[in-house]
Amino acid sequence: MSHDPPPPHLTYPWQAPPPPTGPAHRPPVHAPLGHHSDLRVLRGAYRRQRRVATLTALGYFVLFLVLSAFAPSLMTDPVATGLPAGLLLALLQLPVTWLAIVLYEHTARRHVDPLADRIRKQSALDAKRATRHEGTAR
Known part of the structure; x- marks a missing residue:
């Protein structure tokens, strides 16, 4: 039982052979998915947006819970006639x-959406250019 040695261009026997080359085997031209820096800025803007909204709502609720647990006398002090501070804070939630x-x-309207629209328009333009380029290459 003899095993054939791998061809010289392969490092390991389980590796796929290199792709064919030559004029008949051109790699397909794909439209770029956008500029990486724009996508990075969009992710950062979206992340900040989520953090601000989440910290606003959850931060107030956690403040209410901490005051309820560690400052019950403050929460029971009346703010107005018959209205304790704890009830007022709960109603403000x-x-x-x-x-x-x-x-x-x-x-979203001010920072995230305009950036997303710009990236969307740019990728549509890049896709049109790539389709035009494919049409002339054939």
Whole structure:
């Protein structure tokens, strides 16, 4: 039982052979998916947007829980006639959550959406150029 040695261009027997070369075997031209720096900026803007909204809503809720656990006398002190501070802070949770949603939408409209639109338009232009290039290459 003899084993044939691998061809000289392969390092290991399980590696695939190199792709064919020559004019008949040109690699396909693909449209670029966008500029990496733009995508990095978009991810960063989206990340900041999520953090601001999440920290606004959760931060207020955690503050409410910490005050309830460690400052019960403050939470039971009346702010107005018959309205304890704890109840007022609990009632303010809903407007604070709405504020977080408004901040999220505002930052999306102002920072994230224009950048995403620019990347989308650029990738559409790149795709058109690549299709035109493929049409002339054939």
